[in-house]
Amino acid sequence: MPPRQHPKLIITVAPVGSYATTADTPHIPVTPDALIEDGIKCWEAGASILHYHARDKDQKPCLDYDFFARVLEGLRKHTRLIVQISTGFRSPAHRDDRIRAVDLRPDMMSLNVGSVNLPKGPYPNDPADVEYYAGKMIEYGVKPEIECFDLSHIYAGIGLWKRGLIKDPPFFDMVMNIRTALPYHPRHLVHMVDTIPEGALWSVIGVGPAQLPATTMGIIMGGNCRVGLEDNLFYRYNELATNAQLVERVVRLAGELQREVATPDEARAMLRIENS
Ligand code: ZN
Secondary structure, eight states, X not given: OOOOOSOOBOEEEEEEOXXXXXXXXXXXXOSHHHHHHHXXXXXXXXXXXXXXXXXXXXXXXXXXXXXXXXXXXXXHHHOOOEEEEOOOOOSOOOHHHHHGGGXXXXXXXXXXXXXEEETTEEEOOOHHHHXXXXXXXXXXXXXXXXXXXXXXXXXXXXXXXXXXXXXXXXXXXXXXXXXXXXXXXXXXXXXXXXXXXXXXXXXXXXXXGGHHHHHHHHHHTTOXXXXXXXXXXXXXXXXXXXXXXXXXXXHXXXXXXXXXXXXXXXXXXXXXXXXX
């Protein structure tokens, strides 16, 4: 076997986002207990990071502090996963509500550094608010996942990093194939990856049918990848997936492509996670 050319692969799973409900797939975990149970399976399958959103009793996206806290506590008790709380919320919300869970000191939080059109409407991220979130994450030792829906968002992330609002190594996550935003194409991904600074880490999120090709490109190019039902409900055409199945497939692909998969503690060292 040739010498390993790339660092170990960090797999993120996003079991539940803001849209799909149990009416769309029975496999989506929308309560804290279901999310913890699903998280354990994904950890056992090889995921290092778990990114999640909160839902209310009607499965609508919310910013419920207790939901975030219960899941964080449960995952820390039963797994070694790096726990990443989403600050993403499209409806009007006070910036303090989006970042409130920072004082739980999760390992990571997502940081949306620019605005984008989502299928249900604009998703504004005011530059002043973005700086505020980044400052809070520094204050509480939380590692940001810099979500890039566009090339310009990479520059926005670099700007924050240069001003000391994001610590080394910055972790860029390319979000591709949202219907109203940047489509997935290998050349777009190559260009985005070429734009990040030396020493930065990156990952890729492919929405819908782009999940499989995008994550495979992430493996091949020496980056990292995210799977899960937040981004894609299907294992293959017309066949619903579970979160653990999607993680297992990335692990198998990584094996075939000779990328070793990082354990959560190896990923902690690579990302220089301060909390947990
Ligand atoms: Zn999310």
